[in-house]
Structure formats: C-alpha cells, structure tokens
Amino acid sequence: MYITLSISGHGHHPAAWRKSTLPLNVGGIPRYDGVVRVAEAATLDAVIFTPPRFDKSLLANGITDVLQLDNLSVIGSLAAVTNSIGLGASSPIRYNEPFNIARSFSALDNLTAGRSCWLIDLEGHSWTPADFGHASNLSIDDHYCRAEEFLIVVRKLWDSWEDGAVLADKLNGMFADSGKIHPINYAGNFFSVRGPLVAVRPPQGHPPIFMDDMSSAGKRLAASYGDVLIAPCGDRAQAISLTNEMRAASKAASRGGAALKILMMLCPILAKDERSAKNRADDLDQSSDQDAVRSMPPRFVGTPAGLVSHMSEWVDAGACDGFNLAFPVLSEDVSVLVQDVVPKLKQAGLFRAEYPGSTMREHLGLRRPTSQFSKEVA
Amino acid sequence: MKKKMRLGMFIYPGGHHFAGWRHKTTPASRLSSLDFYVNVARLAERGKFDLLFIGDQLNAREKNGRFFGRQTSSNLDPISLLSALSAVTNNIGLVATLSTTYNEPYAIANKFATLDHLSNGRAGWNIVTTMDDRAALNFSRSAAMEKTDRYIRGREFVDVCTSLWDSWGDDALKRDDGKSRFCDTSLIAPIRHRGESFNVEGPLRLPRPVQGWPVLVQAGGSPQGIEFAALVAEVIFTAQTDIDPARTFRNTIHEKLARYGRRPEDLAIMPGLSPLIGSTEAEVFRLEEELSDLLHPELAMWTVSHLFQFPLDQYGPDEKLPYEEIRKAKKMQSAAEAVLSNSQRQQLTIAQTAREIARSRTHGNFAGTPDQFVAHVENWMSEGACDGFNIMPPYFPSQMEVFVDQVVPLLQKKHILREEYDGRTLRDNLGFARPARNHFKKLLSKGGLSEAIEGRAGAA
Numbered sequence: 001m002y003i004t005l006s007i008s009g010h011g012h013h014p015a016a017w018r019k020s021t022l023p024l025n026v027g028g029i030p031r032y033d034g035v036v037r038v039a040e041a042a043t044l045d046a047v048i049f050t051p052p053r054f055d056k057s058l059l060a061n062g063i064t065d066v067l068q069l070d071n072l073s074v075i076g077s078l079a080a081v082t083n084s085i086g087l088g089a090s091s092p093i094r095y096n097e098p099f100n101i102a103r104s105f106s107a108l109d110n111l112t113a114g115r116s117c118w119l120i121d122l123e124g125h126s127w128t129p130a131d132f133g134h135a136s137n138l139s140i141d142d143h144y145c146r147a148e149e150f151l152i153v154v155r156k157l158w159d160s161w162e163d164g165a166v167l168a169d170k171l172n173g174m175f176a177d178s179g180k181i182h183p184i185n186y187a188g189n190f191f192s193v194r195g196p197l198v199a200v201r202p203p204q205g206h207p208p209i210f211m212d213d214m215s216s217a218g219k220r221l222a223a224s225y226g227d228v229l230i231a232p233c234g235d236r237a238q239a240i241s242l243t244n245e246m247r248a249a250s251k252a253a254s255r256g257g258a259a260l261k262i263l264m265m266l267c268p269i270l271a272k273d274e275r276s277a278k279n280r281a282d283d284l285d286q287s288s289d290q291d292a293v294r295s296m297p298p299r300f301v302g303t304p305a306g307l308v309s310h311m312s313e314w315v316d317a318g319a320c321d322g323f324n325l326a327f328p329v330l331s332e333d334v335s336v337l338v339q340d341v342v343p344k345l346k347q348a349g350l351f352r353a354e355y356p357g358s359t360m361r362e363h364l365g366l367r368r369p370t371s372q373f374s375k376e377v378a
Numbered sequence: 379m380k381k382k383m384r385l386g387m388f389i390y391p392g393g394h395h396f397a398g399w400r401h402k403t404t405p406a407s408r409l410s411s412l413d414f415y416v417n418v419a420r421l422a423e424r425g426k427f428d429l430l431f432i433g434d435q436l437n438a439r440e441k442n443g444r445f446f447g448r449q450t451s452s453n454l455d456p457i458s459l460l461s462a463l464s465a466v467t468n469n470i471g472l473v474a475t476l477s478t479t480y481n482e483p484y485a486i487a488n489k490f491a492t493l494d495h496l497s498n499g500r501a502g503w504n505i506v507t508t509m510d511d512r513a514a515l516n517f518s519r520s521a522a523m524e525k526t527d528r529y530i531r532g533r534e535f536v537d538v539c540t541s542l543w544d545s546w547g548d549d550a551l552k553r554d555d556g557k558s559r560f561c562d563t564s565l566i567a568p569i570r571h572r573g574e575s576f577n578v579e580g581p582l583r584l585p586r587p588v589q590g591w592p593v594l595v596q597a598g599g600s601p602q603g604i605e606f607a608a609l610v611a612e613v614i615f616t617a618q619t620d621i622d623p624a625r626t627f628r629n630t631i632h633e634k635l636a637r638y639g640r641r642p643e644d645l646a647i648m649p650g651l652s653p654l655i656g657s658t659e660a661e662v663f664r665l666e667e668e669l670s671d672l673l674h675p676e677l678a679m680w681t682v683s684h685l686f687q688f689p690l691d692q693y694g695p696d697e698k699l700p701y702e703e704i705r706k707a708k709k710m711q712s713a714a715e716a717v718l719s720n721s722q723r724q725q726l727t728i729a730q731t732a733r734e735i736a737r738s739r740t741h742g743n744f745a746g747t748p749d750q751f752v753a754h755v756e757n758w759m760s761e762g763a764c765d766g767f768n769i770m771p772p773y774f775p776s777q778m779e780v781f782v783d784q785v786v787p788l789l790q791k792k793h794i795l796r797e798e799y800d801g802r803t804l805r806d807n808l809g810f811a812r813p814a815r816n817h818f819k820k821l822l823s824k825g826g827l828s829e830a831i832e833g834r835a836g837a838a
C-alpha cells in the first residue's frame with residue numbers, strides 16, 4: 001500500500017496547537033524539518049502540505065490556528081534537508097496563472113531531483129474570494145472548464161522542453177537544443193499561452209498530480225488528468241464503490257494505461273486502548289471551535305494495532321491503494337506512526353521496507369510521461 | 379568608523395558573462411540542480427555578503443521566432459530557489475525578484491511572508507514590473523501594459539502587500555493554551571482595500587513577517603522607476619558603469635527621498651559589478667582573452683541585437699552599429715541607451731560592442747588583481763557613487779571562490795567589509811529599521827509617483 005502524511009498547521013485537529021506544538025521559528029510558525037525527516041526514516045511515500053480546512057472567518061474567535069503558509073515555499077525549504085521522501089504542496093489554480101504554476105513546480109521538481117508533487121486545490125480551500133474581490137467571478141461550470149484548460153497548459157509547458165534539450169555542449173558553444181524546445185501556442189477560452197517555459201523539464205516529466213475534489217466535475221478531471229485521488233470516505237462500502245468507479249473512469253479516459261491511484265484521507269486518533277482513544281478524541285473536540293471540528297476528515301479512533309488492521313482490511317477489500325494520513329496532533333502522532341504502525345505494516349508485508357527508487361513517481365509506481373512534443377522532431 | 383560596503387551576490391546560472399557557462403570550471407549540466415546553488419549560497423555567506431539576489435525572466439530567449447540555445451536558460455523560480463537556500467544558510471539575505479504585473483497581491487504577500495518566516499527574517503523582494511511584450515504572450519495578454527500604468531499598478535500592489543503584512547500586530551500570535559487564545563484578535567484587522575486595480579479584504583492568515591516587511595528592493599532607472607524607488611526602495615540595484623553618472627543618480631535619489639521624510643542612510647544603492655579577478659595582470663589578461671574566445675560569433679551578434687531590440691542580420695561583426703536607426707526603431711530602457719551611447723562615443727564595431735555587453739549586459743565591469751579591485755571599489759565608495767555593489771561573477775563558482783578567498787579578506791582588513799554578521803535578519807545586517815505598522819500609507823500620503831501620474835494625465 002501507499003502511505004502519505006498530510007500536514008496542515010500543527011495537525012488536522014483544530015485543538016492541535018493547544019496539545020503539543022512543533023518546534024517554532026522566530027516568528028512563531030512551525031518548523032517541519034524534524035517531522036518530515038522522521039517520516040522519511042519510515043520510508044513514507046510523501047508528505048503533503050495542505051491549507052487549513054478551517055474557514056478564515058474562524059480567525060475572529062481567536063482559538064483556531066488558521067495560519068496558512070505558502071506550501072510551495074515550505075516544500076522548497078525541505079528540499080535540501082531530505083533525500084528520498086516525496087514533497088507535496090497543495091496549490092490553487094484559482095487566481096493564478098498556469099505559467100507561474102508550471103514554472104514553480106518545474107523549479108521544485110528540479111531542486112528536489114524529482115520528488116515534488118502538486119495537490120491541486122480545485123475547491124478553493126486556499127483562498128477567500130474577498131481577498132481577490134477585483135477578479136471576475138466564474139460560474140461553477142466555467143470554474144471547472146478553466147481548471148481543465150489550466151491543466152492542459154501546465155502539462156504542455158512542462159513538455160515544452162523535451163528530455164535532453166539541455167546539451168551543455170561547451171565545445172560547440174550550444175547550451176540547449178532549440179529543436180527540442182517548443183512554443184506551445186495554446187489558445188483556448190480562458191488562456192492563451194505562447195511558451196515555451198523558461199525552465200527545463202521536471203525530472204519526473206510531470207510532477208505527480210494529486211486531486212481531492214469529490215464533485216462530479218472534480219472526479220471527471222481526476223480521471224483524465226490525475227495520478228492520485230485523495231478521497232475522504234468514512235465507510236468501506238462507499239470507498240469500494242468509489243474506487244471501482246474511479247479506476248473504471250480513468251481507464252475509460254484513455255490515458256495510456258496509467259491507472260489513477262486512490263488514497264483514503266483518514267484522521268487516526270490513536271491511544272494505547274480503545275477507551276483512551278475515545279477520551280482523547282473527546283478531549284480534543286471539547287477544546288475546539290465546533291465548526292472547525294466539523295470540517296475535519298473521516299476518523300479512525302482506536303489503537304495502533306487497530307489502525308493496522310483497518311488499513312490492511314481496506315486495501316485487501318479493494319477500497320483503496322493506500323492512505324493519506326491526517327493526524328490530529330502532528331508532533332505527538334508522527335512518532336506513534338513510525339514506531340507502532342509502520343513497522344507492523346512492514347512486518348505483515350503490507351508496506352515496502354525501502355524506497356524503490358529516487359523519484360516520487362517511482363515510489364508510487366507511476367510511469368514517467370514522455371513529452372507530447374517529442375514526436376514533432378521527426 | 380568607515381561606512382561598511384554592502385555586498386550582494388547576484389546569482390545567474392553559469393555566470394554573468396554570456397559565455398561563462400562554457401568556462402572549463404563551470405558545471406554547465408548542473409545549472410538546474412540544487413547543489414550548484416547551495417554551493418554558491420554557502421560561499422557567499424562565507425564571504426559575509428549581505429544578500430543573495432535572483433532575477434526573473436518570464437519569457438524564453440528567441441532568435442527569429444525560435445528558442446535561442448547559445449545562452450544558459452535554467453531560470454528557476456526565484457522564491458522556490460530561495461526557500462530551498464533558506465534551509466542551508468543562517469545569515470545571508472534572500473532577495474527574490476517578482477513582478478507586480480502578472481501576480482495577485484494577496485498571493486505574493488503570502489509568499490514573501492512565508493519566506494521571511496521560513497528564513498527567520500532574511501527575505502527581500504525586488505519589485506519589478508514586466509515590460510516585455512513576449513512575456514505578455516505567456517499570460518493571456520497580447521501586449522505589455524503601458525509603463526506608467528505598470529508603475530501605478532505596482533504602487534497599489536505594494537500598498538496592498540504592506541497592508542496585509544501589517545494586518546497582524548507584532549504580538550498578535552499568542553498560543554496561550556491556558557486562556558484558550560491562539561491569537562489576540564484585537565491586534566488583527568482586515569485591510570478593506572478598494573482601489574483602481576485591486577479589492578482585497580484581508581487580513582493575511584500569517585503573523586506579521588519577522589522583519590515587519592521583507593526588505594523592499596527596486597531596480598528601474600527611468601523617471602518613473604526613480605520616483606517609485608524614492609517611495610518604496612530600501613535597496614536599489616542599478617546599472618552604472620562610470621562614477622560621475624553614478625554619483626548623480628545617487629544624489630537624485632537622495633534628493634527625492636526628502637519628500638517622504640526618508641534619509642539617505644535608509645537606503646543602499648548597489649550598482650551591479652562584474653569582477654574578473656586574477657592574481658597578476660598577466661593572468662587577468664589571459665582570463666579576459668579566454669572568455670572573449672568563448673563568445674560564439676552567433677551569440678555575439680544576438681547579444682547586441684537582443685539588448686537593443688533591433689535586427690542586425692544585414693550587418694557584419696566588424697561594421698559599426700546603425701545608431702540612429704536603432705534609436706528611431708524603439709524606445710529603449712535607460713541602461714541600454716547608456717550602452718549604445720558608449721559604443722557610439724568609442725566608435726566600437728558590433729563585435730567589440732558585443733564583447734562589452736557579454737561581460738555583464740549593461741552593468742559595470744572590472745578586470746584586475748585583488749588589490750586593484752579594492753582600490754576600484756574604495757574609489758567608488760569615497761566618491762559617493764554608491765553604498766556597495768551587487769557582485770556579478772562572470773562564471774560560477776570559480777570566480778566567486780577567487781572573490782571570497784582573495785578579495786574579501788583584503789576588504790575586511792581595510793574595514794570596508796564586515797568580519798561577522800551584525801544581526802540575524804537582513805534588516806539588521808543592512809542597518810535598516812523595522813517598519814512601523816501602516817508606514818507605507820504615510821509614505822503614500824506624501825505623494826508617491828505623483829509626478830509620473832501627472833505626466834500620464836498630461837499625455838492623455
């Protein structure tokens with residue numbers, strides 16, 4: 001199975017900051033290098049940074065951690081202090097330009113030698129529309145049409161430098177092969193972008209694309225363009241049905257046989273026995289704004305051993321390919337994950353013991369896409 | 379005590395000389411890799427540089443509509459790169475160039491606040507507007523915005539960003555579990571900006587940056603650019619090749635500062651300077667020849683044509699430039715006009731002009747021994763021509779190693795350059811005050827860019 005660690009603030013529970021904070025920087029924001037290195041030692045596939053799901057209006061009550069760092073910069077800051085683990089960032093397409101996103105991820109994928117991935121924030125958790133009040137409002141339909149164009153443009157820009165375009169031929173004074181660098185000349189309803197990108201192709205070709213929008217339009221985009229879908233199913237039967245539906249949809253979208261992977265978003269609230277786990281969940285909830293608690297992902301409340309059984313049963317039942325674990329209190333829970341959960345999964349042969357390669361695509365068994373422009377050379 | 383010289387390290391893939399990437403010591407195939415930049419950043423910190431600086435480019439270089447491959451082009455996104463370098467450095471400033479033309483102020487305020495927090499107070503923002511029509515084509519526009527409009531948008535953009543950074547009071551983040559108080563909401567307020575280009579409600583979802591605001595940097599030399607600089611800039615990067623015009627430029631800026639109640643010591647003017655350093659004059663001569671020989675004739679012609687935005691296919695390398703036709707064809711950036719005038723004054727051929735431009739585009743060049751370099755910069759400093767330099771090594775990393783190992787100790791011995799960092803933040807190291815909340819509104823109320831705006835109204 002695949003395991004990624006979802007990171008938001010001090011943890012996915014709104015009371016996380018009250019229980020145990022991560023080490024802090026001078027200005028009071030959490031430092032993530034320690035937990036990410038712990039996750040790397042446990043050979044997790046990736047850490048995925050997401051914006052808080054807590055509405056910005058909760059800032060007004062003063063008890064909810066609604067801080068929102070720029071996730072692209074956060075994974076950038078981890079590039080030099082990790083070696084193997086995938087580094088994912090949620091980033092919105094709303095109020096942004098495909099050229100900017102393509103360039104940022106090209107840079108991050110190059111700086112991490114192929115370990116970046118993009119969780120597309122389609123639903124707009126990252127931004128509050130009032131902070132972009134001058135921008136035009138799109139209907140829901142137009143929003144998804146624009147999103148599809150955005151993705152098409154970003155992928156073309158990543159492909160605009162073919163593999164091998166950089167020659168660095170000192171003898172002949174030729175840095176790059178202009179025959180392998182293409183304008184994209186995209187003209188659609190929402191974007192017109194000439195290209196090429198100003199940066200070399202990402203080592204992974206395209207950084208893996210994660211999506212988590214469960215609307216029908218969101219699922220359609222995931223089937224056509226996604227590498228991984230993160231789904232929040234609280235119920236196993238529902239998860240099996242969704243996974244079957246999405247596997248079929250991605251096959252039907254004729255994407256060259258590369259099937260969409262499904263990870264379940266799960267918030268495990270763990271303790272040494274069932275009763276303590278239940279008490280822990282209650283205690284956390286009572287320390288929080290209730291609107292914020294309601295926006296949390298589906299939970300598993302129980303013991304580490306119970307979580308191991310839960311995860312293996314779901315994967316065995318075909319409910320998912322793995323999990324995106326959204327722990328309530330990151331600094332406390334990550335050590336439980338690596339000491340009491342991951343080793344048991346490894347012993348049972350349910351999770352690999354070593355990284356299979358060096359890029360995130362290799363970790364996830366995803367094929368590296370060839371540039372859509374590479375045929376044009378002939 | 380002598381005034382300390384400010385030093386920036388201007389990072390460019392391969393080197394600032396157009397053929398620098400071909401030098402035998404340059405890792406030309408590693409220019410998109412982290413290790414190349416980590417090495418440069420650590421060297422600069424060892425040399426006690428104030429800051430690392432990364433430029434920006436939003437369109438690929440072309441020749442006759444096709445990508446032009448004789449120059450390096452691994453333009454890594456500046457903020458992504460500097461966030462990575464924040465983890466491997468402790469004291470050096472991290473200055474990213476970012477355009478106000480094709481971005482959203484809320485997103486950019488969030489990015490720079492993040493970089494400042496990640497680096498514990500070392501972020502700087504080189505505020506630019508994007509003038510190139512070919513960049514517009516990458517952002518669903520058919521042409522660039524008109525210049526004054528770009529600056530007016532830029533002014534409002536900076537107004538929104540500073541307001542967002544100020545939307546949290548300095549002590550608003552509490553994390554007081556006993557009082558159930560994550561933050562003190564009485565110190566956090568929306569900005570409710572309603573302007574010509576932007577409507578932004580705020581507040582930001584981050585505490586005020588460690589430095590209050592990142593250090594604000596500006597680099598335009600036009601009348602609008604100079605007005606903008608007097609309003610916002612704490613560091614100015616400028617292309618100056620001679621002492622007299624550099625001093626005039628600095629005096630002009632200093633005069634304009636008064637309008638805003640700003641003092642000359644609130645600002646550092648740092649011209650670009652590309653030093654080619656050798657241990658003897660004979661070695662320097664050899665290095666210069668070596669670099670010039672690496673400049674491919676096609677790249678040489680392109681270099682000139684590109685800077686002046688003028689096709690030169692009809693001309694040979696040993697001919698003179700068609701100066702008047704070039705001036706008639708297109709309005710040039712101030713720095714390019716200076717290069718053109720210099721070429722005309724010295725009666726240079728196209729090939730000779732190309733050699734000049736290839737050294738450092740429109741910036742200053744120096745070639746000599748470490749002692750000669752120290753004398754050169756001491757002269758600029760004592761003549762009041764600048765507050766320091768943005769150093770542009772012709773090729774990385776070996777010319778940078780020479781600079782750090784041979785030039786820096788001499789500068790320190792003469793007490794021109796610090797021996798240790800003075801503080802932890804970029805502001806500390808540059809000796810700049812932390813801005814008070816809503817300081818930018820006060821500056822704006824004194825008439826930022828008003829001359830340029832009147833100029834626009836007059837032209838209409």
